Amino acid sequence: MKTCIIIIVLLYTKLKIKKMLLRKKKGQMQMMETIGVLFIFFILVVFGMIFYFKYQQISFQEKQEELVATRAMDSTLIALFLPELQCSRSGAEAEDNCIDISKLEGLNSVMSKYSNEYYFNIFSYSRIYVEMVYPTNYNWVVYDHEKTKINDAGDEVPDWEFKEPTFFVVTLRDEMNFFGDLTGHDSTYGFGYLVVEVYS
Amino acid sequence: MTDIFKNRGKNGQMTMTFNWIYVLIAGGIILLFFVGLVVKQKASSEQKLSYDITRILESIITAATVSEQTKNFIDTSGLVDYTINFDCEIDGGSFKNIFSGYGLDTTSATVETPIEAIFAPKKVSAPEIVVWSLPYELPFKVIDLLMLTSSNTKYYVLADPSSTDSFLTELQNITDDLNFEFVESFDEMEVGSNYHIRIVDFDYLPVFDTITDGGPIPPLLEELSEDQVSAVSFMADGTVNYYYREENDFQIENVWGAIHIFSLDPEERDAAKYGTIFAGGADEYMCNMMKAFKRLEIVSDVYLDKFEQLKEYYTENGVHDLANQDCRIFLEGDNSVENLHAEAKTCVSDVAGYLSAGCTNIEGAAILVKELNENLYNNNCVTLY
Amino acid sequence: MKFKFKISKKAQAEMIGLVIIVVLISLGMLFMAQFAINDKPEKKIFTRKGLAYSTMSSIMKTEVACYQGGPDPETLSIGKELIDDCAKNWHGATSEFSCAESYAAYNAGEEKHSCEFMQDVVLLMLNETLGVWNKDYQFRTVFVTGETGDVVVEVDNGGCATAKERDSSGLFPIYVKDAGLVENTLYLCD
Numbered sequence: 001m002k003t004c005i006i007i008i009v010l011l012y013t014k015l016k017i018k019k020m021l022l023r024k025k026k027g028q029m030q031m032m033e034t035i036g037v038l039f040i041f042f043i044l045v046v047f048g049m050i051f052y053f054k055y056q057q058i059s060f061q062e063k064q065e066e067l068v069a070t071r072a073m074d075s076t077l078i079a080l081f082l083p084e085l086q087c088s089r090s091g092a093e094a095e096d097n098c099i100d101i102s103k104l105e106g107l108n109s110v111m112s113k114y115s116n117e118y119y120f121n122i123f124s125y126s127r128i129y130v131e132m133v134y135p136t137n138y139n140w141v142v143y144d145h146e147k148t149k150i151n152d153a154g155d156e157v158p159d160w161e162f163k164e165p166t167f168f169v170v171t172l173r174d175e176m177n178f179f180g181d182l183t184g185h186d187s188t189y190g191f192g193y194l195v196v197e198v199y200s
Numbered sequence: 201m202t203d204i205f206k207n208r209g210k211n212g213q214m215t216m217t218f219n220w221i222y223v224l225i226a227g228g229i230i231l232l233f234f235v236g237l238v239v240k241q242k243a244s245s246e247q248k249l250s251y252d253i254t255r256i257l258e259s260i261i262t263a264a265t266v267s268e269q270t271k272n273f274i275d276t277s278g279l280v281d282y283t284i285n286f287d288c289e290i291d292g293g294s295f296k297n298i299f300s301g302y303g304l305d306t307t308s309a310t311v312e313t314p315i316e317a318i319f320a321p322k323k324v325s326a327p328e329i330v331v332w333s334l335p336y337e338l339p340f341k342v343i344d345l346l347m348l349t350s351s352n353t354k355y356y357v358l359a360d361p362s363s364t365d366s367f368l369t370e371l372q373n374i375t376d377d378l379n380f381e382f383v384e385s386f387d388e389m390e391v392g393s394n395y396h397i398r399i400v401d402f403d404y405l406p407v408f409d410t411i412t413d414g415g416p417i418p419p420l421l422e423e424l425s426e427d428q429v430s431a432v433s434f435m436a437d438g439t440v441n442y443y444y445r446e447e448n449d450f451q452i453e454n455v456w457g458a459i460h461i462f463s464l465d466p467e468e469r470d471a472a473k474y475g476t477i478f479a480g481g482a483d484e485y486m487c488n489m490m491k492a493f494k495r496l497e498i499v500s501d502v503y504l505d506k507f508e509q510l511k512e513y514y515t516e517n518g519v520h521d522l523a524n525q526d527c528r529i530f531l532e533g534d535n536s537v538e539n540l541h542a543e544a545k546t547c548v549s550d551v552a553g554y555l556s557a558g559c560t561n562i563e564g565a566a567i568l569v570k571e572l573n574e575n576l577y578n579n580n581c582v583t584l585y
Numbered sequence: 586m587k588f589k590f591k592i593s594k595k596a597q598a599e600m601i602g603l604v605i606i607v608v609l610i611s612l613g614m615l616f617m618a619q620f621a622i623n624d625k626p627e628k629k630i631f632t633r634k635g636l637a638y639s640t641m642s643s644i645m646k647t648e649v650a651c652y653q654g655g656p657d658p659e660t661l662s663i664g665k666e667l668i669d670d671c672a673k674n675w676h677g678a679t680s681e682f683s684c685a686e687s688y689a690a691y692n693a694g695e696e697k698h699s700c701e702f703m704q705d706v707v708l709l710m711l712n713e714t715l716g717v718w719n720k721d722y723q724f725r726t727v728f729v730t731g732e733t734g735d736v737v738v739e740v741d742n743g744g745c746a747t748a749k750e751r752d753s754s755g756l757f758p759i760y761v762k763d764a765g766l767v768e769n770t771l772y773l774c775d
Binding site: 033037040043044047048051055073076096097098133134135166167168169170171183184185186187188189190191193 | 596599603606607610611614617632635636638639640642643644646647648649650656657658660662688706709710713714718
């Protein structure tokens with residue numbers, strides 16, 4: 001009887017120990033599983049963040065390009081309709097797509113004079129010039145305000161990443177025959193184009 | 201043995217409780233985190249939207265400014281919940297002290313307009329905005345003045361309808377597609393579904409009622425708030441007065457004196473005159489006109505250069521002079537362009553601003569330039585403008 | 586043993602599940618990324634349409650030197666005298682204005698029919714502008730007779746005639762007295 005009881009107790013104890021050990025192992029396994037899940041979760045979060053930041057970066061760059069393009073469009077529109085450039089017709093409406101050469105001749109100095117206090121507010125960092133194609137080749141720089149910075153050596157260097165040029169073909173009115181001697185003939189209306197380059 | 205079981209039971213209960221508390225706290229924190237993220241993202245999106253709106257508005261206004269003599273009707277039904285405010289102040293009189301811009305109310309999205317002259321109500325909140333550009337000539341084209349209004353800004357024109365006044369007649373024709381109504385008395389003025397009422401009083405074409413300093417506001421408009429009613433009065437001498445509402449009376453805004461309209465031919469489609477109708481108030485009108493005068497200073501500088509070139513073109517020994525001696529005679533000794541440039545320069549730099557002597561003399565100087573140009577034109581010379 | 590086998594399968598299944606989630610999320614991210622690459626054509630269209638119109642308008646106003654009969658050339662406007670003469674005489678071998686591009690060319694006997702001269706001048710202008718900017722174009726002057734038209738002047742640098750995406754300057758119609766209607770169009774494509 002006593003032996004039986006002892007055997008039963010021993011068996012029970014063995015079973016209990018086995019169960020305890022198993023529980024311990026199970027607990028460890030659960031812990032490992034939880035750690036594994038958390039690890040994967042954080043990897044996913046990291047992936048998500050990398051993708052998000054990359055997307056934001058591309059989005060930001062695109063937005064910048066879009067802003068530069070909008071600025072280029074606006075600057076071109078304004079430049080084409082500047083009273084300082086347009087061909088006027090006394091009391092009548094100004095001529096479309098026409099630039100008066102006699103105004104062009106002195107405009108660079110006027111624009112430089114008022115550049116900081118006035119024209120920079122309109123055109124910001126950009127370069128506007130007019131090229132004549134017919135009757136002869138000639139060039140006028142109307143406005144030039146390049147984006148620059150001072151480098152470590154103290155030199156002024158360009159500080160722009162890209163520039164967006166916009167071209168518009170215009171008629172060039174030459175009432176005072178500036179190019180008559182050069183070309184050998186009087187021609188009031190020449191052919192050329194206006195370029196507006198916007199710096200980013 | 202029973203005690204062991206009892207302890208294990210109690211352990212289990214405590215573990216369960218802690219488990220749930222832990223889950224609640226952790227879950228709550230995670231939820232708060234995501235809610236915070238969403239709220240921040242919403243605020244950021246709204247700010248981004250407001251910046252996008254002002255950027256688009258800027259492009260629209262730029263394009264509208266260059267389309268002269270054309271009314272552009274812009275659908276802003278998506279912006280009905282937003283209020284766009286237009287500001288122009290001179291803190292000190294001269295051009296350098298101009299603070300001007302427009303933007304969405306209660307946001308930081310604003311566009312500064314130190315150069316563009318925009319005559320608009322102080323606040324606009326409407327499903328449709330109308331922009332109309334008119335060239336300002338003094339005597340050559342100086343700048344395009346942009347008139348801006350909305351479908352829910354009502355203009356009551358108080359004038360004698362039988363009058364043959366050319367400006368009134370032109371106003372009747374040209375504002376056919378705008379929210380204008382021509383009335384003879386205050387009783388005809390109603391609020392309707394309008395956001396702002398502007399009364400345009402032709403003081404020199406009197407009818408039953410008129411706008412006076414200290415005078416009553418139309419009875420049917422009493423329900424509107426003070427910033428929703430305003431008036432402008434055209435006087436016989438070519439000046440204007442602006443009025444704002446204070447309680448139930450009109451009070452004059454320009455207490456320093458009537459505002460002169462600088463224009464060469466007030467009978468024609470005059471941009472400066474139309475600007476008085478659409479401007480938010482006296483300060484806004486004068487501030488925007490100062491921008492026009494600044495532009496005049498620069499454009500006259502360009503024409504000064506052209507004037508010198510013309511003189512050279514028609515020199516005594518030049519071929520061109522042989523054919524047209526009168527051209528040289530008109531140009532020699534003429535200093536009208538130089539004078540105009542000098543007056544414009546004085547006008548924009550004087551702290552007295554719009555009321556300074558420089559501004560007052562601009563008209564006279566411009567008339568002389570116009571006469572020079574007419575002489576050149578009539579004698580088949582190359583004209584100045 | 587059976588119990589242990591089940592546990593190991595469960596773990597593997599869970600691992601596969603996690604891998605699938607990672608793959609799905611990656612695919613989702615890639616899918617979203619393609620919307621970031623967005624072509625904004627507004628500026629392109631604005632400048633192409635505006636450019637076509639302004640180019641055409643400028644060509645029509647331009648005055649060219651026509652050397653015929655001496656060192657002093659006649660100044661002819663493309664949109665007036667030159668097109669006028671071309672429209673009246675396009676079917677003939679000669680025209681009222683037989684122009685050489687320079688005095689030297691005139692001395693060398695290189696005078697051209699007004700239509701041919703107009704074609705050369707327009708080609709020069711378009712090459713120096715649109716051609717330099719790598720834009721394909723097609724310029725046409727059509728003499729309209731009833732419902733049909735005869736192409737009187739054509740300047741084409743290839744690629745624009747059959748292009749799907751192209752912008753037009755609009756018709757620049759000119760009525761030529763004693764001749765008829767002449768329509769001028771410039772097409773522009775990238």
